Amino acid sequence: MFLLTKLKAWALGLMAAVLAVAGAYLAGRWKGSSAAKVKAEVSQQRAQIHAQDAQARIDAEVDHETAKLPDAPAQRVGDADPATAAGRLRTDWMR
Numbered sequence: 001m002f003l004l005t006k007l008k009a010w011a012l013g014l015m016a017a018v019l020a021v022a023g024a025y026l027a028g029r030w031k032g033s034s035a036a037k038v039k040a041e042v043s044q045q046r047a048q049i050h051a052q053d054a055q056a057r058i059d060a061e062v063d064h065e066t067a068k069l070p071d072a073p074a075q076r077v078g079d080a081d082p083a084t085a086a087g088r089l090r091t092d093w094m095r
Contacts, residue, residue, distance in 0.1 A: 077090050078090065
């Protein structure tokens with residue numbers, strides 16, 4: 001009887017130790033995965049910010065280059081020179 005109670009105590013102690021190790025392992029995995037999620041979100045937000053910044057630079061450059069172009073005077077399509085866009089509209093598209 002004494003041996004059975006001693007074995008039972010050892011078995012319970014061993015089970016408690018195994019459960020404590022498993023709990024620590026699972027808690028570490030959970031904390032690690034949540035930290036990895038936060039890092040991934042930060043990385044994704046940085047990439048979005050860089051993409052928006054690059055797009056804003058491109059837009060500003062296009063606006064700047066467009067502002068440097070000369071303005072063409074308004075002309076009627078019927079009287080337009082055939083070499084101009086309005087002339088091409090008259091000759092090519094109006095049939």
